[in-house]
Amino acid sequence: MSMATQTAQPGAITAQDGGLASQIRVAVPERSVRSDLRAVSIVWRREMIRFRRDRLRAVTSLVQPLLFLLVLGTGLSSLAGGSMPPGVNFRTFIFPGVLAMSVLFTAVFSAASIVWDREFGFLREMLVAPVSRSAIVIGKTLGGATIATVQGVIMLALAGLAGVPYNAELFLILIGELLLLSFTITAFGVMMAARITQFQAFMALTQMLVMPLFFLSGALYPLSGLPGWLSVLTRIDPLTYVVGPMRHAVFSHLSLSPAALAHLSPGITWVGWVVPIWLSLTIVAVMGLAMLTIAIVEFSKTE
Amino acid sequence: MDQQEASVATQAGPGTDGADAPAPAQAGAGVQLETRPPAVEVSGLTKSYGDIEAVRGIDFEVAAGETFGFLGPNGAGKSTTIKILCTLARPTAGRASVAGHDVVRERDAVRRNIGLVFQDTTLDNYLSGTQNLRFHAELYAVPSAAVEPRMKQVLDMVGLWDRRDSLVSTYSGGMQRRLEIARGLLHAPHVLFLDEPTVGLDPQTRSSIWEYINDLKTREDITIFLTTHYMDEAEHCDRIAIIDHGKIVAIDTPEALKASVGKDRVQIQTADDAAAIRELASVFGIEAAMHEGAVTFSVESGEEFVPQLFARLTVPIRSVSVSRPSLDDVFMSYTGTTIRDAEASGTDHMRQMAARFRGRR
Numbered sequence: 037m038s039m040a041t042q043t044a045q046p047g048a049i050t051a052q053d054g055g056l057a058s059q060i061r062v063a064v065p066e067r068s069v070r071s072d073l074r075a076v077s078i079v080w081r082r083e084m085i086r087f088r089r090d091r092l093r094a095v096t097s098l099v100q101p102l103l104f105l106l107v108l109g110t111g112l113s114s115l116a117g118g119s120m121p122p123g124v125n126f127r128t129f130i131f132p133g134v135l136a137m138s139v140l141f142t143a144v145f146s147a148a149s150i151v152w153d154r155e156f157g158f159l160r161e162m163l164v165a166p167v168s169r170s171a172i173v174i175g176k177t178l179g180g181a182t183i184a185t186v187q188g189v190i191m192l193a194l195a196g197l198a199g200v201p202y203n204a205e206l207f208l209i210l211i212g213e214l215l216l217l218s219f220t221i222t223a224f225g226v227m228m229a230a231r232i233t234q235f236q237a238f239m240a241l242t243q244m245l246v247m248p249l250f251f252l253s254g255a256l257y258p259l260s261g262l263p264g265w266l267s268v269l270t271r272i273d274p275l276t277y278v279v280g281p282m283r284h285a286v287f288s289h290l291s292l293s294p295a296a297l298a299h300l301s302p303g304i305t306w307v308g309w310v311v312p313i314w315l316s317l318t319i320v321a322v323m324g325l326a327m328l329t330i331a332i333v334e335f336s337k338t339e
Numbered sequence: 340m341d342q343q344e345a346s347v348a349t350q351a352g353p354g355t356d357g358a359d360a361p362a363p364a365q366a367g368a369g370v371q372l373e374t375r376p377p378a379v380e381v382s383g384l385t386k387s388y389g390d391i392e393a394v395r396g397i398d399f400e401v402a403a404g405e406t407f408g409f410l411g412p413n414g415a416g417k418s419t420t421i422k423i424l425c426t427l428a429r430p431t432a433g434r435a436s437v438a439g440h441d442v443v444r445e446r447d448a449v450r451r452n453i454g455l456v457f458q459d460t461t462l463d464n465y466l467s468g469t470q471n472l473r474f475h476a477e478l479y480a481v482p483s484a485a486v487e488p489r490m491k492q493v494l495d496m497v498g499l500w501d502r503r504d505s506l507v508s509t510y511s512g513g514m515q516r517r518l519e520i521a522r523g524l525l526h527a528p529h530v531l532f533l534d535e536p537t538v539g540l541d542p543q544t545r546s547s548i549w550e551y552i553n554d555l556k557t558r559e560d561i562t563i564f565l566t567t568h569y570m571d572e573a574e575h576c577d578r579i580a581i582i583d584h585g586k587i588v589a590i591d592t593p594e595a596l597k598a599s600v601g602k603d604r605v606q607i608q609t610a611d612d613a614a615a616i617r618e619l620a621s622v623f624g625i626e627a628a629m630h631e632g633a634v635t636f637s638v639e640s641g642e643e644f645v646p647q648l649f650a651r652l653t654v655p656i657r658s659v660s661v662s663r664p665s666l667d668d669v670f671m672s673y674t675g676t677t678i679r680d681a682e683a684s685g686t687d688h689m690r691q692m693a694a695r696f697r698g699r700r
């Protein structure tokens with residue numbers, strides 16, 4: 037009914053005027069799945085445009101992971117080398133963790149763009165549009181996840197530096213896992229951005245959370261034989277459930293002896309029970325979806 | 340509107356007997372064809388933020404096709420009213436409808452029918468003009484075939500077609516404002532809200548924005564609701580409401596408002612202002628006050644009064660100015676202060692400065 041009055045009114049008037057407006061008939065249609073999908077897509081595309089414009093950011097976010105990989109990885113290899121089987125480098129061991137790291141920081145930073153948009157007013161342009169808030173939140177999350185994954189893939193291209201083979205199957209698995217991680221971390225960031233409205237506070241708080249997430253994930257050390265307290269903390273860290281499967285993927289493509297594989301990638305255990313890889317990844321996905329849902333609810337409440 | 344309601348009511352009378360229940364609806368539709376329903380209807384609208392009562396029960400109506408202005412000093416409640424009308428804030432009490440849809444219950448319908456230009460800029464500086472418009476078109480689900488021609492049309496209208504592919508960060512303040520107006524129009528809204536469309540712009544740019552707005556009225560069938568605290572801008576409106584401290588104190592056409600004041604305003608500068616005010620009261624029985632650094636008062640006819648003033652006032656007069664009633668005087672007669680005085684004392688001054696600073700960046 038509202039559609040009818042909408043199109044009828046300007047139509048009737050412009051026909052009399054014969055003005056410019058009569059040449060182009062525009063009427064905003066009623067909200068539909070299709071219009072929501074268009075909204076998701078344009079919000080996503082905006083993130084891509086801005087990422088492409090910001091080459092400096094792509095380069096600078098490589099610095100920290102590279103420092104970890106090349107400096108820390110090389111520096112510690114003499115110490116850790118003893119426990120590595122022949123042909124395997126300590127850099128290889130931390131490579132999955134470094135991949136996760138590059139994704140982690142980029143994803144959080146992407147989510148920060150919501151806070152940024154709020155401070156510079158653009159968020160209001162989105163929130164006042166006749167689309168569901170979920171479309172905007174999903175578009176933002178997918179955009180951030182895509183950027184973070186791209187960043188991870190750039191890092192992945194440097195696999196040779198860590199002695200990881202360029203194997204198509206391995207790369208596909210790793211990219212899939214990076215995508216999952218990117219999604220969950222971005223969803224986490226977006227959820228935080230719903231509540232924290234100041235950029236400084238957002239960055240301070242996320243930085244404070246991101247470092248422990250990284251250090252507790254087993255990115256830099258094996259998860260077996262840890263003291264009880266650390267063992268518990270690592271099992272709580274969601275990042276653990278991505279780093280573990282990534283490490284498993286890397287080492288199972290290295291033609292190692294079963295004993296060496298078991299030593300380097302023993303898997304994540306819950307009081308002795310080895311968590312299967314599919315369950316690990318499911319945990320991460322479920323967490324991501326839960327945080328996305330919270331973000332949608334929060335944004336639907338604002339203003 | 341009153342008429343419309345009345346006619347529906349009389350039709351509804353017999354309808355209540357049963358039998359022809361749809362009759363009132365048909366009558367309503369008939370009325371709509373003759374006189375279009377109001378674009379904005381507000382009654383008893385109130386909005387509080389904690390202890391602050393930003394809007395204290397306002398009522399007004401804006402007819403379809405009208406250009407309606409909200410005139411008031413900083414902190415009067417102009418932006419708050421706009422936020423409620425465009426569904427960004429919930430009223431504490433009262434009701435409002437825009438384009439026939441309730442702003443609380445039918446938010447989506449309202450949103451589809453309105454265009455917005457906020458007080459603070461809401462452009463993405465890292466996108467080009469076209470990209471900003473494209474984003475808007477997709478978000479509002481403008482039919483794909485109409486997007487390109489409509490974009491060209493609105494960009495032409497605000498004179499930005501040549502600069503469409505430049506980043507918004509390279510636009511001047513006036514160009515950014517024009518782009519925002521173009522974007523607000525992109526989806527052909529029925530009601531366009533402009534919250535201080537010219538704030539922080541130089542006089543030349545301000546007048547060019549007004550050219551676009553006036554031009555717009557002739558080109559599109561659109562209702563414009565705008566706020567301003569510039570008196571001269573309010574003159575462009577068909578009708579204005581003067582709002583002060585969250586209340587509407589007057590509402591009419593600019594001409595009628597000026598006529599209602601009916602007096603000339605005299606401002607004099609003297610050697611001793613306090614003495615001059617006392618003498619004006621004792622000699623002429625006129626109540627004068629200090630406004631904008633001058634002794635200010637109103638008289639029926641300025642040119643007849645001034646000679647007497649020189650003859651009978653003992654305090655030396657340095658300068659005299661007489662002005663025909665302006666909206667400024669209207670504002671003064673309704674609120675007891677000039678808008679500039681009201682602004683200067685406003686605690687929102689800093690906020691305003693901040694907004695200007697951001698707008699310019």
Ligand SMILES: Nc1ncnc2c1ncn2[C@@H]1O[C@H](COP(=O)(O)OP(=O)(O)OP(=O)(O)O)[C@@H](O)[C@H]1O
Binds near residue numbers: 413414415417568
């Ligand atoms: N979100 C908010 N929280 C608390 N108070 C608010 C909020 N928004 C507005 N106010 C208060 O409500 C009052 C009216 O503000 P509003 O922004 O509507 O004024 P305005 O007429 O638009 O003024 P200006 O000309 O400065 O834009 C002010 O006292 C302001 O401080």
Ligand SMILES: [Mg+2]
Binds near residue numbers: 418419458534535
């Ligand atoms: Mg305002």
